[in-house]
Amino acid sequence: MSPQLTEFFDFLRFPSISTDSRHKEDVRSCADFLMKKFESMGLKPELHETPGHPIVIARSEPKEGRPTVLIYGHYDVQPVDPVDEWDTPPFEPTLKGDKIFCRGATDNKGQHFSHMLGVEETLREHGELPVNVIFLLEGEEEIGSPNLAPFLEKHRDELKCDICAVSDTGMIGPGIPTMTYGLRGIACLEFKVHGPSLDLHSGVYGGAVPNPATIVARLVSALHDADEVIQIPGFYDQVTPLEPWEREMWGSLPDGDAATIAETGVAGLLGETGYTALEQRWGRPTAEVNGIGGGYQGEGSKTVIAREAMAKFSFRLVPDQDPQTILEIASQFLKDQCPDSCRIDVELGHYGPAYVMDPHSKYGKAAQKALQVAFSDEPRLIREGGSIPIIQSIKDILGVDTLLLGLALPDCQIHAPNESFTVTNFEAGIRLNRALLEELGR
Ligand code: BES
Ligand code: ZN
Numbered sequence: 001m002s003p004q005l006t007e008f009f010d011f012l013r014f015p016s017i018s019t020d021s022r023h024k025e026d027v028r029s030c031a032d033f034l035m036k037k038f039e040s041m042g043l044k045p046e047l048h049e050t051p052g053h054p055i056v057i058a059r060s061e062p063k064e065g066r067p068t069v070l071i072y073g074h075y076d077v078q079p080v081d082p083v084d085e086w087d088t089p090p091f092e093p094t095l096k097g098d099k100i101f102c103r104g105a106t107d108n109k110g111q112h113f114s115h116m117l118g119v120e121e122t123l124r125e126h127g128e129l130p131v132n133v134i135f136l137l138e139g140e141e142e143i144g145s146p147n148l149a150p151f152l153e154k155h156r157d158e159l160k161c162d163i164c165a166v167s168d169t170g171m172i173g174p175g176i177p178t179m180t181y182g183l184r185g186i187a188c189l190e191f192k193v194h195g196p197s198l199d200l201h202s203g204v205y206g207g208a209v210p211n212p213a214t215i216v217a218r219l220v221s222a223l224h225d226a227d228e229v230i231q232i233p234g235f236y237d238q239v240t241p242l243e244p245w246e247r248e249m250w251g252s253l254p255d256g257d258a259a260t261i262a263e264t265g266v267a268g269l270l271g272e273t274g275y276t277a278l279e280q281r282w283g284r285p286t287a288e289v290n291g292i293g294g295g296y297q298g299e300g301s302k303t304v305i306a307r308e309a310m311a312k313f314s315f316r317l318v319p320d321q322d323p324q325t326i327l328e329i330a331s332q333f334l335k336d337q338c339p340d341s342c343r344i345d346v347e348l349g350h351y352g353p354a355y356v357m358d359p360h361s362k363y364g365k366a367a368q369k370a371l372q373v374a375f376s377d378e379p380r381l382i383r384e385g386g387s388i389p390i391i392q393s394i395k396d397i398l399g400v401d402t403l404l405l406g407l408a409l410p411d412c413q414i415h416a417p418n419e420s421f422t423v424t425n426f427e428a429g430i431r432l433n434r435a436l437l438e439e440l441g442r
Contacts, residue, residue, distance in 0.1 A: 001095075004117055007037070008426065009093040011075075011109055012102040018053055018076035018143050027053045027139045030075050034058075034137055041120045043135070050147035053139030057159075060119070060133045067162040068132040069440055070398070071433075072390070073112025074141030074168070077104035078415045085417035098422045105421035107414035111167035111407045112137060114426050118433025130441030134161060138390075141168075144188075144350030145390045152390075152397040163363045164394050165436060167429060169384050169406030172253060174424070177371035180404035181364070182282070182356040182383030183391060185317035187326045188349030190291075191334055192310045193219070195342050200305040210341040212309035213294035219344075220311055222337050223287045227273040230287050232333040235326065240319045242283045246383070250278045253380060263410050282383040286316045287330070316385060323351035352389020357401040363440065367403040370435035374428055405432060 001009075014030035017023040031047060031054045038045035038058035045058040053076060062068070080090035080103050088094040093102040100110070115135075122129055136159070138148050152159060171178040195212040196205070225231055250256065256278035257269060271280040280286075294309020296302035315326055331346040338344040358364060359381050371379040384404070391402045407425045408414060 004430075005095075005100075005423070005426070008110065008113055009100075009102075011037075011113055012093040012100075012104055013091055014075075015080075015091045016076050016104070016139065017079050018140050020079060024053075027076060031056050031137075031139060034075060037116065038135065041116070042123055043119075043133075048151065050140075050151065052143075052147050055139070055148065055151055056135070056137045058135040060123075060129050062132045063128070066129075066131050067440055068134060068160065069437065070134045070136055070159065070161040070164040070394070070400070071112070071115050072136045072138075072164055072166045072168075072394070072402070073115070074108045074138050075104075075112075076139040076142050077107065077109070078142050080417070082417060087418055090417075095423070098424055099420040100423065100426070101418055101420045103419055105419050106408045106412040107419065108141070108168045110421035110426055111429060114407070114429025115165075115167060115433040118430045119437070121430065122434055122437065129437055131437050133437070134159060141388065141390070144186075144352065145393075146350065148390050149393040149397065152393060156397060159398055161398060161400055163440060164391075164398070164400050164402040165367070165405060165440075166388065166391065166402050167405050167407050167432070168388055169386065169404045170408040170410065171406055171425075172380055172382060172410070174409055174422075175375060175377065177375035177377055177379040178406060179359060179364070179368055179371060179379050179381055180384045180406055181359040181381055182319070183354060183404070184282070184285070184383075184385050184387055185321065185323055185352050185354035185392075186387040186389060187315045187317060187323040187330075187351035188313065189327055189331060189346060190310060190312040190349065191216075191219075191331075191344055191346045192308055193294075193338065193342050193344050194308045196305065196307045199307050202303045202305045206305060209305065210339060211305045212342060213306060215338060215342050216292065216294055216309040216311050219334055219337050220289055220292065222333075228271055229273070230285070232287070232329050234329050235285070235287075238321045238325070239285060242279060246283065247276075247279065249381060250282070251276070253278065253382070256281075259410065278382075281385040283318060285318050285321060288314055288316070290314055316387065317354050319354045319356050321354065323353055327351060350389075352387060353392045355388075355391045355395070355402070356383070357395075361401065363401065363403060366439040366442070367405060367436060370432060370439045371405060373435035373439075374432040403436075405436070407432075
């Protein structure tokens, strides 16, 4: 195995799960690993404490007259459960053919580590970079980056840059260079419905008292109509419709409906009437249940009316929906729909707005040139359904756009068991970084 892959595997072994407090020390050890790596590359690393997980910054020796590129990534990862569904241990990187299986392999360790190695190669060969580089790697992206925007505010001057580059999005297929010019936003909430003051015998009391599990199911189903249109009053008020050129461009990509079915294993599509799967995934807002529970979940039957039930939601947002407004109207809707015989508690979670940039700007074109060089093919322009809320904060606070140059393949299974990254894309990422810094420095 190449020394670069060996090092990457060492990075992957840290179980840096940000949401799970039992892994707090693992997240820190992972940040320490990055510090050492940056030091050995000859960059000047800094570890910044936050109320949560640390932020790692590393900069090249600044040279007058060269643009400064901020390269963002996140070294935290999603939880691994259901752990039984992994074919190999989630934190033991395993190479099978071209694929490296490990939690975080694609999202996001592999993608930003290849940028680090690109910089290392250039420095080793030329002793300097064509641009000034600042790496900003955080450990809280998967929990909504609660401490990063305040950090950007506080360090606005030291983080002054001309453009930001991030590889944390997808490619539409293997070998197809893809530039993402828009991301959906996100807004999360959860609610609990409380009914009786204790669990009840469902024969003795059933039929006369509200069953919180039934009410949760009713509230969830009230969110969409038969055309999959979201029923919260005002939900679509701020939605910017898709541009005709975008619909045309996405329509010319390989069949997104068929790909969506193939990638997900569903028997058929189910989405908002009047839109293709790619439009639904990249350009339309959603309301998704991410968790739902209540009552007996064990083996066999248990005749009980559980005293409470819950659901967790995330809304994906498009320009120009305001996440806070969406959370307010969604929470009002749930309260209005809940019968008086129950009590509902709504807890608002993390949120961030959607992002769009002009792919034909000076730096946008430079990024496309770099993709062309790295993959020897014409880049495709897409938006993505996933969210990286900090990208809009980078725009608001540092005043720069972000080039989203993703290396995630459709079958890489981020956030799911058996996440993988290909050696091919790991190497492409190194080439991409080298070409990108070259093009941005012109
Ligand atoms: N890398 C993803 C975002 C992503 C994935 C964008 C695929 C485009 C295509 C990122 O790590 C992520 O998972 N973000 C979270 C947001 C967060 C606030 C929890 C998401 O989208 O669920
Ligand atoms: Zn993620």
